[in-house]
Amino acid sequence: MNQGDPLDLLMQRTRNGDDAAYREFLEQAATRLRSALARKIGNDGELEDLVQEALIAVHQKRHTLDPGRPVAPWLHAIARYKLIDHWRKRGRSPVLHEDADVAVAEDEFASLDVEALLKELPEAQAEAIRLTQIEGLTGAEASERVGIGLSAMKLRVHRGMLRLKKVVAEKDG
Amino acid sequence: MSSTDDLIAGLAAEGVTPASHALRRFVMPLVAVSVISAGFWLAMLGKPFTAVEVYGPVPMMVKWGFSLPLVFGSAWALHALGRPGQDAHRRMLCLAIPFALAAVVLAIDLAIGGGRFPGATWDRCLIAMGTFGPICFAGAIIATRWLAPTELRKAGAVAGIFGGSVAMSAYAPFCPELGMLFMTTFYILPILAMAAIGWLLGPKLLRW
Numbered sequence: 001m002n003q004g005d006p007l008d009l010l011m012q013r014t015r016n017g018d019d020a021a022y023r024e025f026l027e028q029a030a031t032r033l034r035s036a037l038a039r040k041i042g043n044d045g046e047l048e049d050l051v052q053e054a055l056i057a058v059h060q061k062r063h064t065l066d067p068g069r070p071v072a073p074w075l076h077a078i079a080r081y082k083l084i085d086h087w088r089k090r091g092r093s094p095v096l097h098e099d100a101d102v103a104v105a106e107d108e109f110a111s112l113d114v115e116a117l118l119k120e121l122p123e124a125q126a127e128a129i130r131l132t133q134i135e136g137l138t139g140a141e142a143s144e145r146v147g148i149g150l151s152a153m154k155l156r157v158h159r160g161m162l163r164l165k166k167v168v169a170e171k172d173g
Numbered sequence: 174m175s176s177t178d179d180l181i182a183g184l185a186a187e188g189v190t191p192a193s194h195a196l197r198r199f200v201m202p203l204v205a206v207s208v209i210s211a212g213f214w215l216a217m218l219g220k221p222f223t224a225v226e227v228y229g230p231v232p233m234m235v236k237w238g239f240s241l242p243l244v245f246g247s248a249w250a251l252h253a254l255g256r257p258g259q260d261a262h263r264r265m266l267c268l269a270i271p272f273a274l275a276a277v278v279l280a281i282d283l284a285i286g287g288g289r290f291p292g293a294t295w296d297r298c299l300i301a302m303g304t305f306g307p308i309c310f311a312g313a314i315i316a317t318r319w320l321a322p323t324e325l326r327k328a329g330a331v332a333g334i335f336g337g338s339v340a341m342s343a344y345a346p347f348c349p350e351l352g353m354l355f356m357t358t359f360y361i362l363p364i365l366a367m368a369a370i371g372w373l374l375g376p377k378l379l380r381w
Contacts, residue, residue: 057381075258
């Protein structure tokens, strides 16, 4: 588990019976869901509906998150599912996100200690992945925070994910 | 306060403890349909394994050697498919192993002459697969709906494999037929048909 991710810590506290932590967990989850979904559908009126739908799903299906597994990949998978369902209901067939390779990678890394793996990457790439994939910032938000251009940020994420795949393959092999 | 804040307050008030019997809720429907299928044939046909007394244990071992790994493998794969963000691809790939081995054994069996085909009880076998395959598929769908599958076609196909392989496992002890051509035609093809039905119906049946 990524011990540095506040969502993981909140879920752990929640499981220990801390009622206040669950509310905080849902609030932070809502922020991440909003950020992730806004990248796909923009910041229009449908966004909040979709965020709420995803939050309800998170709550109803919380028994599918095993203790010890990181929250972020689970949360993003639910967001992706609800987004695709949303598009299906609307009869749209969008080209799925440009960073589809990232989505696949999230699944591959779901059961791993991502933070330990990130230590094996150059710090710039690890930071880019941390910001966009764990904290859920948009590419623009992440690039602004780091102080580089959007294209450079996308490149760092892309190269980082490729390197991460290699690291995982080496560990498996 | 926004409506999302209201929602969060409402959800948080419902409590924090997820159901502790999550695994049991998933396994129960799978066990139930398996018991119903086996119980039905036991009640209808009486003593199982009579063919073993005549032909020895190998034909039965081949049938269960194919179907039981599929039963447990498909349940295992469904459990992963129902957990968002979990990689289920390796578990799904494992399901191909019994089919690949069956293809090899079929080739060898055909090369050395094979068994009688279609056999005297082929229609009973087809009824068993056609009746209990869908019933056990329904059990797998109920079990998977309790989870949160995000790849509905794949989950539907695996549920179909579960349904077909449980139907086969339940009836096989009462089946006197021999030969891989029989097994392929009356067991393996119906299992694949159930997988195809699951693939088609998955998005409708498993949506949440």
